[in-house]
Amino acid sequence: MTVPAWLTAFLLKFQRAFAIAVVAAQAGIAVTGSVVRVTGSGLGCPTWPECVSGSLVPVAHPEIGPLHQWVEFGNRTLTGVVGIIAGLCLLAAWVDRPRRPRVVKLALVQFGGVVVQAGIGGITVLTGLLWWTVGIHLMVSMGLTWAAVVLLAALREGDGPAVPLVSANAQRLQVVQAGVLGLLVLAGTFVTAAGPHAGDASAPRLDLPVPTLAQVHADLLFLFLGMLVGLGFLLGRHARRPYAVLVATVLAQGVIGMVQYWTGVPEVLVSVHVLGAGAVVIATAHLWTATRVRAHLDEVGLRSQTAGSSVASHA
Numbered sequence: 001m002t003v004p005a006w007l008t009a010f011l012l013k014f015q016r017a018f019a020i021a022v023v024a025a026q027a028g029i030a031v032t033g034s035v036v037r038v039t040g041s042g043l044g045c046p047t048w049p050e051c052v053s054g055s056l057v058p059v060a061h062p063e064i065g066p067l068h069q070w071v072e073f074g075n076r077t078l079t080g081v082v083g084i085i086a087g088l089c090l091l092a093a094w095v096d097r098p099r100r101p102r103v104v105k106l107a108l109v110q111f112g113g114v115v116v117q118a119g120i121g122g123i124t125v126l127t128g129l130l131w132w133t134v135g136i137h138l139m140v141s142m143g144l145t146w147a148a149v150v151l152l153a154a155l156r157e158g159d160g161p162a163v164p165l166v167s168a169n170a171q172r173l174q175v176v177q178a179g180v181l182g183l184l185v186l187a188g189t190f191v192t193a194a195g196p197h198a199g200d201a202s203a204p205r206l207d208l209p210v211p212t213l214a215q216v217h218a219d220l221l222f223l224f225l226g227m228l229v230g231l232g233f234l235l236g237r238h239a240r241r242p243y244a245v246l247v248a249t250v251l252a253q254g255v256i257g258m259v260q261y262w263t264g265v266p267e268v269l270v271s272v273h274v275l276g277a278g279a280v281v282i283a284t285a286h287l288w289t290a291t292r293v294r295a296h297l298d299e300v301g302l303r304s305q306t307a308g309s310s311v312a313s314h315a
C-alpha cells in the first residue's frame, strides 16, 4: 500500500494525539454505553447490525420511542468514531520508519478490539441484553482501555525488553493488584446485572441479592486499597506522581460507589461511576508503565540508550 507523503506526515505528527484520543475513546464509550443502560434504551434498536428490521438508522416505530432509538443508535455510531481513531493509530504505526512491530501490534489490538466489541454489542442486543453479555462488553472495554495506555506509553519508550525500575516484590504486587482490579470491575458488573438498570424492562437479570454483591464489590476495593498502601512503601521514591494520581482516583471512585449505593443508584451517578472505573483502569495502567523502562534500539538494533532519553529522538 502506498501512502501519500502528506498523509504520512500528518499521521506521524499526530501519532501521540491519536493514542491519547484512543485512551479517552475506549474509556468514554463505556460511559455512553452506561447512558444507554440507565435511560432504558438498550433495545432502542432491537436488532443488529440494522437498527430496526430493514433500516440501518432509526425510523418511526409503533413500540419504540424515538429517544430510546436515538440513544442506542448514537452509541452504535460512536463505535465507528472509536474505530476511526483506532484505525488512525494503526495507520500511523504502519507508516512509521523504522516500523516498530510492538507499536503496530498494540495499535492492532485497539482496532481489532473495536471490531470485536461491535460483535459483542450485537450479541448483547440479540440476546435481549442478557446480563452476562453486558458484563463481558464492559470488561472488554476496560481491557482495551488498559491496552490503550500501554500503546500511548510505547510511543515514548524504546523497543527493548521491559526493565523494571522497582523491586521484584513491587512488581509482584503490581501483577496481583492488576488481577484484583479485574475482579473488582467484574464484581461491579455483577452488581449491575442484579441492579435496577438493565437497559430494558424485559432483560434477563442475575437473580442474586444486590446488597451481598455490592458487599463483595466493596470488599475487593478494600483489598485493592490495602495493596495500594503496601505498594506505596515498596515503590519508595519511584513513580510518586502516577501513584498519587491512582490513590486519589481510587478514593474518589470509592466515594462515588458508596454514595450511589446509599442513594438508590440514581442514573447520573451510575454513569459517573463507569467513568470512574475507566479512570481507575487508566491510572493503574499508567502506574504500571511508569515503573518500567524499555531501551531504545537504534536502526540496526546494536546500541541502546534509556527509554527516557529516546523520547525526543522519536518524537
Ligand code: HEM
Residues within 6 Å of the ligand: 034, 135, 138, 184, 185, 186, 187, 188, 189, 190, 191, 192, 195, 196, 197, 214, 215, 217, 218, 221, 250, 253, 254, 255, 256, 257, 258, 259, 260, 261, 265, 270, 273, 274, 276, 277, 280
Ligand atoms: C475503585 C473502586 C471501584 C471500581 C473500579 C468500581 C467499578 C464498577 C464497575 C465497573 C461497575 C459496573 C458498571 C457497569 O456494568 O455498567 C460498578 C457497578 C457498581 N458499583 Fe462499583 N466500583 C468501585 C467501588 C464501588 C464501591 C465502594 C461501591 C459501594 C458499594 C460501589 C457500588 C457499585 C454499584 C451499586 C454498582 C451497580 C450500579 C448499577 O446498578 O448499574 N462501587 N462498579
